[in-house]
Amino acid sequence: MNHTAESPTCRLKPPTGYRQDGFTLIEMMTTVAVLVVLLVIGAVSFSTTFKSNRLYSAQNELATSLALARSEAALRGVPVVLTATASATGNEFGGGWTVYADLNGNGAFDAGEPVLRNQEALPDDIVATTGAATSFTFGSNGFLVPANAITVSICRSVVTSDVVTEYTVVVQPNGMTDVSTTTCP
Secondary structure, three states: OOOOOOOOOOOOOOOOOOOOOOOHHHOOOOOOOHHHHHHHHHHHHHHHHHHHHHHHHHHHHHHHHHHHHHHHHHHOOEEEEEEEOOOOEOOOOOOOOEEEEEEOOOOOOOOOEEEEEEEOOOOEEEEEEOOOOEEEEEEOOOOEEEOOEEEEEEOOOOOOOOOEEEEEEEEEOOEEEEEEOOOOO
8 A cells, every 4th residue: 555645544744633642851851950959959958957956956955954953953952963974175065964963962973873864975066065164063952063154055066158056055053044046166
């Protein structure tokens, strides 16, 4: 059988009213390019949120431990100490901390003294520094002993260009804890 352009079995152009289903290659490539741009923007935003949440969690853990130490000192009527477990210069509380009741009041953890809380080390990208202090002692009235305010800065160990909220935790002589946002050096 001979097929020509006019033959009904050989069509070079779609008939009028014919509907084409699907996407063209250019439409699909454009859609993929837009999705890639949106994903990159979202990943950067998610990274910043993740870092901010880790810093918030670290300051929250410290503030909670300080509140526990203060309340237990007043409840038990004995000094309660929050001490760094693996102190390092410039990152005194980054290695974690322990809260214990100092039953004999000597300022050191001794056998038989109850551990009220152990906090594991903070992530490597977070620094918790006081400048020098490696412990907080709350007297039986819940006040700091000695009665000097202590400031702990919760910061990133490596400063990057993204904007991340960092924190300062200040323990007042009366044992109250104030948390505020800050910009670390």
